[in-house]
Amino acid sequence: MKLNIAVLPGDGIGPEVIVQAVKVLKAIAMEFNHIFTFETGLVGASAIDKTGDPLPEETISICENADAVLFGAIGDTKYDIDPNAEIRPEQGLLGLRKVLDLFTNIRPVIAYEDLLNKSSLKKKQIKDTDILIYRELTSGIYFGEKKISEDGNTASDVCKYTRFEIERIAHLAFKAAQSRKRKLTLVDKANVLASSRLWRKVVQELAPQYSDVKLNYLYVDNAAMELIINPRQFDVILTENMFGDILSEEASVIVGSIGLLASASIGDKHAMFEPIHGAYTKAANKGIANPIASILSAAMLLDHFELHEEADLIREGVDKSLQLHITTPDLNTKYGHITTTKVGDFIEDFINNPEETNLN
C-alpha cells in the first residue's frame, strides 16, 4: 500500500516522540513492502515562532493532500500564563480538527497486564479494563461563539450542538459497541444542560437501530467517579467534546501513564492520529518523553487503512517493551533511565525481527 503521511511534530516533546513513531512506521513499510512517504508541517507554538500563525496555510494543504496526519503535541507554557494572548498554539490543533472535519476522536483505555502495578489504582480495580472513548471533536463549547465585553469584564463561550453532529458520531459509537461488548454509555449533564438533553434525545432515537447494544446514561460528574471505582463496567463511552477531554485524560490513571494513550481523530475525508498527552515543555529534549502514545497512534493509523496485521505487530512490540521494562522514567523502569530513542529503537528492532528482540 502507498500512504502519504503528513507529519506535524508540534511543540515540546512532540518532535521527539513523533520521530519514534515515524521510525516505527518505516520499519513496518520495510517489513510489509508498503510505500510510506512523509511530509512535515509546522503547527502550534513552533509555527507561531516561525510564521506568526499557529496553523499556516501550507500545513493545511499538506494535511489535506495527505492520506493521514500524524500529530505530535501542542502548547507552550509561555502562552499558558498569559490570559491575554490573542494568538495561541492550541488554535493550530483546534483549527486542524475543524478544517479537516475530524468529528470523532477515539481514545482506547486499556489496562496492560504488565503495568497493573504502575497505576495509582488498585490492581483488582483495573484489571481487564478495556474502554473505547468516543469524544465529539469539532463542536460544543470548543467551537461555539466566544465573546468578551468591551471593558473585558465579561466573557462567554457557547456550547451548541446539532442533531446532525450528534448522529454522525453516535452511529460510529454504536457500531464500535456492536463489534465489542455491546454496551454504550452516553455521558452528559442532561439534568442541567439543554445541549445534553439533545444528546440524550438523539441517541435514544438511534438506539432501536442498534437493538443488540445496551444503551445507558451517566451524568458526567457521576461518570468521573465511576471511571475510577468501577472502570470495567464500561465498554464504549460516547460524549461531547469537553466532557471527553476531561474523562479521557482522567482515564489515563487506569493505564498507568498518560504517555501510553493514543487516539484517532476521524472525519469523513481525513484522519489524524495523536497521543492524548500535551507538549509537556518541561520534559522536552531530555530523552525522558514516553514515545509509546505516539507509536500506538501510528498503529491506529495503520488500523484505519485496514493494515491490522501491521498494527498488531506494533502493539506486540509495545507489549514486549513494557514486559521487559524497556520504558521511559514515567513508568519507573527497573533499568534506570531508558531514553525515548531507545524505546523507539527497541520497537523498531522488534518489528524487524519479532522472534529475537531482547534487551540489548
Add this chain to the structure above:
Amino acid sequence: MKLNIAVLPGDGIGPEVIVQAVKVLKAIAMEFNHIFTFETGLVGASAIDKTGDPLPEETISICENADAVLFGAIGDTKYDIDPNAEIRPEQGLLGLRKVLDLFTNIRPVIAYEDLLNKSSLKKKQIKDTDILIYRELTSGIYFGEKKISEDGNTASDVCKYTRFEIERIAHLAFKAAQSRKRKLTLVDKANVLASSRLWRKVVQELAPQYSDVKLNYLYVDNAAMELIINPRQFDVILTENMFGDILSEEASVIVGSIGLLASASIGDKHAMFEPIHGAYTKAANKGIANPIASILSAAMLLDHFELHEEADLIREGVDKSLQLHITTPDLNTKYGHITTTKVGDFIEDFINNPEETNLN
C-alpha cells in the same frame, strides 16, 4: 445560640439521611444549650409530585427566613430518562442556589485514616490528602442562556462569567488558603475558553493581595488526572461551576465513598449545607444510605456560626463510627448491615456521652 434551620429533605435517600443530621443537631443543641428550631420545606421531585413546582414559593420563603438551610438530595430516575421533561427536580436545587445567591460551594476532601483501605486508590497515594474545593455555584453554563431551535434539532447553553462573580469567590478561596497550606490552584480551560481566560486574568490580578499564597494553574483535563495520581499536591482548588461539579464528585474516590462528602454553599446573606451525593433513588427506603455526608454537612453548618467546638464533636463522632466500622454497606462494614438509623444513633449517643460510646 438560637438558630432557625430550614430542612429540605428532597428526593430519594434525601429524607432518610437528613433525619439523621437533624437528630445529631438536636443532640448538639441539648448538650450545648442552644435552641435550634427546624422548619421543613418541599423541593425537587417530591415537590413536583405534590405541587407541580420543584421549588414552591413557600419553600423559598422558609429558606429566606431561616438562618441556614439543611438540604438532603434531589433527582428522580423517571426524569433522567426523559430528555423532553420541561419541569425537572434539579430546577429546585438550582433555583434555590440562585435565589439565595449561594455563590460559593465548599467541598472538603479528606482521606480519613480509618478509611484508607476503602479507596480504589492505593493507600500511599492518598494518605494525608486534605483538599478544599471552592466551586462557583450560581453562574457559568448552569445558569447561562439555554436555547432550543424550533425544530428541536439544535440546542445550546452559554457559559458566561463576570469579573464580579469571579472576584467574590476568589477572595474567599485565597483567604481559605491563607489559613491552610497557602496554596491555591485555579482549574480552568484557559487554552480553549474565553470564560476561563477571564478567570485566569482576574485571579492573577488578585494574587498580589495575597502574596503569602502560592497560586498555580491547571487545565481541567490535567487536573482530573492529577487529582488521582497526586492528590496531596492540592490545598485549595478554585474552579467554575461545571468543572467543580465534575472534579468534586471525582474526588470522592479519594475519600472512599461519596456517602462521606459534605458541602457548604455560602452567599452574602444565606447559607445552605448539603451532601454532594445525589438522590440515589435505587437505594431509598432500604436503610443502606450513608448519613455521614449529611451529618458532616450539619457540622459545616455549625462551623458557619462559629460553633466550632460543637462541629468538632460531630466530627469526632463520625471518626469514631468509622474507626469502629459502624458504617453503612458502601463502606463494607465488618459487622454486616448497619442501617442508616443505627449510624445516626451511634453519633447521637457519642455526642450525648463522648467518653463512653461504643458499639451496642
